[in-house]
Every structure is written in C-alpha cells, then in structure tokens.
Amino acid sequence: MHKKSLSSLAGKLIPAIGSMMFIMGLLFAYAFNKQHPEVGLFELFLYGGSFVVLISFFLCLILYFIVTKPLSYLVDAMNRLSKGDMEYRVDIKTKDEIGILSHSFNSMVDELQQYKEKMENWTRSLEEEVQKKTSEIYKAQEQLINTEKLASLGRMAAGVAHEINSPLTGIVTFAHLMLKRVPPGNAEDIEDLNVIISQAERCSTIIKGLLGFSRRTASEKTRVNLNTLVENTLNLVKNQSKFHNIAFDIQLVPALPEVVIDPNQVQQVFLNLLINAADAMEERGKITISSGMAEEEGIRFARLAFADTGPGISRENLGKIFEPFFTTKPAGKGTGLGLAVSYGIIEKHGGQIQVESEEGKGTTFFIKLPLA
Ligand SMILES: Nc1ncnc2c1ncn2[C@@H]1O[C@H](COP(=O)(O)OP(=O)(O)OP(=O)(O)O)[C@@H](O)[C@H]1O
Ligand SMILES: [Mg+2]
Structure with missing residues (x-):
C-alpha cells in the first residue's frame, strides 16, 4: 500500500518535472532562434531535447536516491514491524526529514520492544504467582480437610476409648482376682487367665494411645x-x-x-x-x-x-x-x-x-x- 502510493507519487512527479523541462526547452529554443536565426530549428530542437532528457534523467536519479529508496526502506521496516519483527531497525543516518523520520521510527520500535518485554515479564510473573497461590490454596484446603477428618476421628476415638476403658479395667481386675483363687496345680487355667490379662493389657495400651490422639490425657x-x-x-x-x-x-x-x-x-x-x-x-x-x-x-x-x-x-x-x-x-x-x-x-x-x-x-x- 505504502510502496504503491510512493511509486505513484514518484510516477506523477517525474512526468511533471519532465513536462516542465520540455516547455522550458521549447522556450529556450524559441528565444535562441530569435537571436541566432542562422541556426536551424531542427538542430535547435535536437540539442534542446537532448539537454532536457539529460537533465530529466539526472533529476529522476537524484529523486530516486534521495526520496524513493530511503522511503522504501522505511516501508519495508514498517511491514516487518506489522508482522511482529521488533529486531529490525532502519539504517538511515542522514540529517534531512527522512533521517529524522527513520530515527523516530527506530525510537518507536525501541519503546514498543521495551513495552512488549515488560508485558511478557509481567505475564510470566503473574502466571507464576497464580500457580503459587493455587498450590498454596490446594495445600491449605487439603490440610483443612485433614484437620477436620482427624478432629472427628479424635472425638470418636475419645468416645470409644472412654466406653471401653471401664469394662476393660473390670476384665483385668477380675482376671487377677480369679488368678489368685485358682489352685497352683491348675496350670491350664493359670495360663488361660494370663492370656486374658495380657490381651486386656494390650487393649489398654491401645486405648491409652487413642486417648493420646484425642488429646484427653493430662499433661504437666x-x-x-x-x-x-x-x-x-x-x-x-x-x-x-x-x-x-x-x-x-x-x-x-x-x-x-x-x-x-x-x-x-x-x-x-x-x-x-x-x-x-x-x-x-x-x-x-x-x-x-x-x-x-x-x-x-x-x-x-x-x-x-x-x-x-x-x-x-x-x-x-x-x-x-x-x-x-x-x-x-x-x-x-x-x-x-x-x-x-x-x-x-x-x-x-x-x-x-x-x-x-x-x-x-x-x-x-x-x-x-x-x-x-
Ligand atoms: N519417616 C517415614 N517414612 C516413610 N513412611 C513413614 C514415615 N513415618 C511414618 N510413615 C508411614 O506412616 C505410617 C503410620 O506411622 P505411625 O507411626 O502412625 O504408625 P506405625 O509406625 O506404622 O506404627 P506404630 O508407630 O504404632 O508402631 C507408617 O506405617 C508408615 O507407612
Ligand atoms: Mg510409628
């Protein structure tokens, strides 16, 4: 689009300058013929035309190198920028308007690049923060569920331990009493009673553990x-x-x-x-x-x-x-x-x-x- 409009501008300028030169050549030939009628009109037109063509050619060349070519660099850079290439810079260091335009363009791309980097960093740190917070929430939630679960287990354990503790104490006490009454020769009964006592004591230890878990034990x-x-x-x-x-x-x-x-x-x-x-x-x-x-x-x-x-x-x-x-x-x-x-x-x-x-x-x- 830019390239097209630039070339059409050049395309309009060049014939305009050419026509102007042509008219000036005709006027020049006419004036010269007035002063030197001995020179033929044909030669006059030939030399004048050649002069005009030569001058036009040099003017076009100057126009091309000073305006069209640098502008095409700028257009190219803009096209690259629009496609996301932020590394490309225009290398025109002249002091004229095109040089100033190139410098402004480069500064603008620098700023855009900095802004883009800032945005990328910001997005990255935001993503990291979200990830960190999510895992923190997940962990806290897991912990909360765990704490709730253990608290209700504790209440149940305390209830069960409390209910079982008294009958168990009874079992151990009466087993000891029976053991005392068994005649010393009755080895089988003594052994059975000892099994009852040791198993009941094992239960007692477990219950102590449960009481410990349910935080019902006294502490100093x-x-x-x-x-x-x-x-x-x-x-x-x-x-x-x-x-x-x-x-x-x-x-x-x-x-x-x-x-x-x-x-x-x-x-x-x-x-x-x-x-x-x-x-x-x-x-x-x-x-x-x-x-x-x-x-x-x-x-x-x-x-x-x-x-x-x-x-x-x-x-x-x-x-x-x-x-x-x-x-x-x-x-x-x-x-x-x-x-x-x-x-x-x-x-x-x-x-x-x-x-x-x-x-x-x-x-x-x-x-x-x-x-x-
Ligand atoms: N340091 C550890 N490394 C790996 N697994 C562990 C570790 N500590 C505990 N565990 C796991 O947790 C389970 C429960 O531990 P806990 O101390 O409550 O019971 P236990 O050691 O199995 O039995 P008890 O402590 O009553 O003799 C263990 O069986 C084991 O699977
Ligand atoms: Mg253990």
Whole structure:
C-alpha cells in the first residue's frame, strides 16, 4: 500500500518535472532562434531535447536516491514491524526529514520492544504467582480437610476409648482376682487367665494411645528448651541397635527461645518420628534434625524438622498417616498409633505437625510449637 502510493507519487512527479523541462526547452529554443536565426530549428530542437532528457534523467536519479529508496526502506521496516519483527531497525543516518523520520521510527520500535518485554515479564510473573497461590490454596484446603477428618476421628476415638476403658479395667481386675483363687496345680487355667490379662493389657495400651490422639490425657507443662529436649532424645536412641547404622546431622540454632510444654509427651513425639524414620530407612541412612524460628499471623513459633533419606510416602498415603491405626507395617509390627498420638500431643500444645515427602527421596516432618 505504502510502496504503491510512493511509486505513484514518484510516477506523477517525474512526468511533471519532465513536462516542465520540455516547455522550458521549447522556450529556450524559441528565444535562441530569435537571436541566432542562422541556426536551424531542427538542430535547435535536437540539442534542446537532448539537454532536457539529460537533465530529466539526472533529476529522476537524484529523486530516486534521495526520496524513493530511503522511503522504501522505511516501508519495508514498517511491514516487518506489522508482522511482529521488533529486531529490525532502519539504517538511515542522514540529517534531512527522512533521517529524522527513520530515527523516530527506530525510537518507536525501541519503546514498543521495551513495552512488549515488560508485558511478557509481567505475564510470566503473574502466571507464576497464580500457580503459587493455587498450590498454596490446594495445600491449605487439603490440610483443612485433614484437620477436620482427624478432629472427628479424635472425638470418636475419645468416645470409644472412654466406653471401653471401664469394662476393660473390670476384665483385668477380675482376671487377677480369679488368678489368685485358682489352685497352683491348675496350670491350664493359670495360663488361660494370663492370656486374658495380657490381651486386656494390650487393649489398654491401645486405648491409652487413642486417648493420646484425642488429646484427653493430662499433661504437666514447664518451660523447656527444645534444643536440649532434642539432644536428650538423641542420647536415648543412639545406643539402640536400630540406630547404629544411621548418621545424624544436627543443625540446631543456638539461641532458641523456650516453649511451655510437657517434655515427656513432646519427647514421645520425637521418639515416634525417629523410630518411624529408622523403620522407613530399614535402619540405614541419614536423619537430619534442625531447629529454627517461624512467625505466622503475629505468633512466634519454634520450628523443628526431622528429615530422613527413606523411601518417602506415596501421595495416596500422605493424607492418612496421622489417622489412628493407619500403618503400612506388617501385622504385629506397628499399630498405626505413633503419628496419631504425636498429632494429638502437638495439637494439644497449640502447635502443628506437618509432613512433606517425595517418593524415592525421603520424608520430613515439621513441628511448630508456640514460644513461651
Ligand atoms: N519417616 C517415614 N517414612 C516413610 N513412611 C513413614 C514415615 N513415618 C511414618 N510413615 C508411614 O506412616 C505410617 C503410620 O506411622 P505411625 O507411626 O502412625 O504408625 P506405625 O509406625 O506404622 O506404627 P506404630 O508407630 O504404632 O508402631 C507408617 O506405617 C508408615 O507407612
Ligand atoms: Mg510409628
């Protein structure tokens, strides 16, 4: 379109200039003939015409190099720009209007390019932000569902434990009484009664666990430094054969403020996590324990992380591990109460226990407890 209109402009200019030159040539020939009648009209027209043609040709050449060609560069650049090519610049550095036009064009493309880059960056960061927020919402939603589920399980566990506890105590008490009455020679009855007592006591232990999960156990709270509690727990487990082939990497921040907790209960949580890690790693690998601080909604927390190099937990199981009786261990090896109890204890302390795990890489449990 531009090219066409430019060439048509040139096409109109050139004949106009040519006609003007022709008329001027005729006038010149006429005047010359008046002064020099001896020169023939034919020669006059011949020389005059040649002169006009030559001048017109040079004028066209000048017009082409000064106007048409640079304009065609500009048109070409505009066409490229309209197709999205922002790298191309017009290389005309003359000081005339075309040079100024080219410079303005280049500046405009520079600005457009900057604007485009800004828009692209902005879109990219917006997309990242949306993605981040979506996964945060997804995580929070999952956690909320999990918390609700565990809370209702806790209420049920508390009810069941409470109802079963009294008859169980009766069974154990009366079995002991019967045991005392059985004549010493009646080995078979003694053995049966001992089975009743041991099985009932096993049930009792499970119920204690359930009560722990439902946060119905009493606790004695004192001011405790979590670093010291971690070190004490490590001293307890390090001598056990389960931990002999496990390396410990301990990264505790020196001045960790104290928390008000029941140290026995929280130590039980640490023990559960360490035993689970050792079991998951088949007693070989590395456990990293780190402590630090965190702040959420104006509340300051002490934060602990227990990371292992075990096989990790599948996505499917990740939402179930804090449920009472969820276990992947073979029958008789695990009751599935360790994490349920740990969850109950940490919740009762106003804290949070969370897990992050990647299959094949390992698992990390995070514990947050509000500072004293
Ligand atoms: N560090 C870990 N790595 C991989 N899986 C884990 C880890 N900790 C817990 N789990 C999974 O969570 C399940 C539940 O753990 P939990 O401590 O509640 O019960 P358990 O260890 O199976 O039995 P219990 O603790 O009662 O002896 C485990 O069976 C295991 O599948
Ligand atoms: Mg366990």
